[in-house]
Amino acid sequence: MAFHRITFNVNGELEQADVPSNMTLLKMLRENLALTGTKNGCAEGECGACTVLMNGEPVNSCLVLAVECDGAEIVTVEGLAHDERLDAVQQTIIDAGGVQCGFCTPGILISARALLDRNPQPSEEDIRIALVGNLCRCTGYVRIIQGVQEAARI
Amino acid sequence: MSIDAHPGLPEFDYIKPTTLKEASDFLIAHAGEARPLMGGTDIFVRMRSGGWNDKYLVDVKCLEGMNDISYDPHKGLSIGAAVNMNRVIASREVQDNYALLLQAASSVASYQLRTRATIVGNICNASPAGDTIGACILLGGVLHVHGNGGIRQEPIKTFFKGPGETLLRTGDIVTSIHFPVPEEGARGVYIKLGRNKASDLSIVGVTVFGYPDVNVPSGYRIRLALASVAPLPLVVDQVEAILTETSIDEDRLMLAAEAAMHACTPIDDVRASARYRKVMTRNLSFNALKVVWKDLKKL
Numbered sequence: 001m002a003f004h005r006i007t008f009n010v011n012g013e014l015e016q017a018d019v020p021s022n023m024t025l026l027k028m029l030r031e032n033l034a035l036t037g038t039k040n041g042c043a044e045g046e047c048g049a050c051t052v053l054m055n056g057e058p059v060n061s062c063l064v065l066a067v068e069c070d071g072a073e074i075v076t077v078e079g080l081a082h083d084e085r086l087d088a089v090q091q092t093i094i095d096a097g098g099v100q101c102g103f104c105t106p107g108i109l110i111s112a113r114a115l116l117d118r119n120p121q122p123s124e125e126d127i128r129i130a131l132v133g134n135l136c137r138c139t140g141y142v143r144i145i146q147g148v149q150e151a152a153r154i
Numbered sequence: 155m156s157i158d159a160h161p162g163l164p165e166f167d168y169i170k171p172t173t174l175k176e177a178s179d180f181l182i183a184h185a186g187e188a189r190p191l192m193g194g195t196d197i198f199v200r201m202r203s204g205g206w207n208d209k210y211l212v213d214v215k216c217l218e219g220m221n222d223i224s225y226d227p228h229k230g231l232s233i234g235a236a237v238n239m240n241r242v243i244a245s246r247e248v249q250d251n252y253a254l255l256l257q258a259a260s261s262v263a264s265y266q267l268r269t270r271a272t273i274v275g276n277i278c279n280a281s282p283a284g285d286t287i288g289a290c291i292l293l294g295g296v297l298h299v300h301g302n303g304g305i306r307q308e309p310i311k312t313f314f315k316g317p318g319e320t321l322l323r324t325g326d327i328v329t330s331i332h333f334p335v336p337e338e339g340a341r342g343v344y345i346k347l348g349r350n351k352a353s354d355l356s357i358v359g360v361t362v363f364g365y366p367d368v369n370v371p372s373g374y375r376i377r378l379a380l381a382s383v384a385p386l387p388l389v390v391d392q393v394e395a396i397l398t399e400t401s402i403d404e405d406r407l408m409l410a411a412e413a414a415m416h417a418c419t420p421i422d423d424v425r426a427s428a429r430y431r432k433v434m435t436r437n438l439s440f441n442a443l444k445v446v447w448k449d450l451k452k453l
Binding site for chain 1: 162163165167168193194195198202213240264265266269270
């Protein structure tokens with residue numbers, strides 16, 4: 001199987017890697033770069049636990065090949081905080097009690113950050129639609145949505 | 155030791171040609187063991203499940219023109235094969251002129267899946283459940299296909315041969331989809347019944363598109379397409395006939411909806427029984443026809 005040398009940016013750091021054709025972005029993040037905040041849930045684009053930003057847009061990293069990331073800019077949950085301070089939506093979802101087991105949380109934070117970047121004042125319906133692809137089996141979503149609403153207010 | 159809780163992708167070689175000809179030539183030279191890769195939202199799922207086991211994936215999404223979207227008030231809309239659904243939804247021209255396409259694309263899966271999913275991919279995948287296919291057929295969509303003999307055009311209405319089967323031949327690469335300017339006063343709706351309101355595939359999908367037409371007795375030309383209730387995306391021609399030959403009222407709409415129910419041939423599967431699908435085809439067809447008819451009457 002062919003390997004490919006790729007150069008990409010993860011959370012502001014330039015990286016280079018030799019990746020096999022069949023390696024997913026998810027696997028590269030978790031196993032090559034030890035960025036284990038991004039979770040492996042369903043591996044078929046349903047649950048959203050593996051959501052990361054690719055060139056500013058959320059994608060299911062289980063459905064993206066690592067080799068397709070040559071030249072791309074990737075942001076994972078580890079890249080949301082800056083200068084020892086959590087991103088606003090990280091803090092508001094914690095404060096709202098929107099984290100229980102935490103498995104879905106990284107993907108939800110990425111989807112929420114992407115929503116707030118493209119629509120700083122989302123309605124509750126906008127938030128629900130933006131999070132359709134992020135399944136949570138613990139919270140019932142209410143507190144997560146409240147957390148995103150609060151992030152939009154500050 | 156792998157820490158994957160799920161089967162990884164089987165081994166394959168990723169190929170990234172730089173021209174359409176190079177891509178088509180590679181696909182022809184490796185017939186039966188190479189597949190074009192666009193967004194990958196279906197390919198990787200099928201490869202993981204063992205359904206597909208290609209030796210080569212040929213990434214065609216960066217080839218010339220694949221990422222262009224353009225609108226001309228005389229010629230209509232052109233969407234490159236690699237333009238993702240979120241870009242289609244965000245396009246002002248689509249919002250202003252092709253609301254039916256926007257609505258259908260918005261119903262597909264989730265935002266992050268639509269970052270990768272494409273309209274052309276949805277068509278080429280040829281699932282009877284494809285959410286955007288009904289809109290693409292009723293809006294008169296035509297695919298531009300690069301193949302061995304150059305570029306040819308394939309109308310979407312006659313593009314499908316069976317579940318997952320189309321008129322595409324080895325070496326063919328769809329480069330774009332084109333839509334004519336919709337008729338004056340056109341209105342449309344897509345109603346999708348899923349197991350939940352979130353990102354599930356449809357149990358029944360009903361697309362209706364209509365416009366005023368002074369040349370028919372009813373004054374309106376209204377067409378209907380169904381998803382998930384036949385081996386192919388199904389356009390029910392009887393609906394158009396019933397709704398053109400005399401003036402339209404609710405009884406007439408129900409007659410057309412019953413024609414849709416009788417035309418479909420659904421199966422039992424994990425999402426719903428065939429009987430439920432039949433009944434819901436009638437009910438949702440009636441609802442969709444009524445929405446469009448009421449919108450048209452307001453003109």
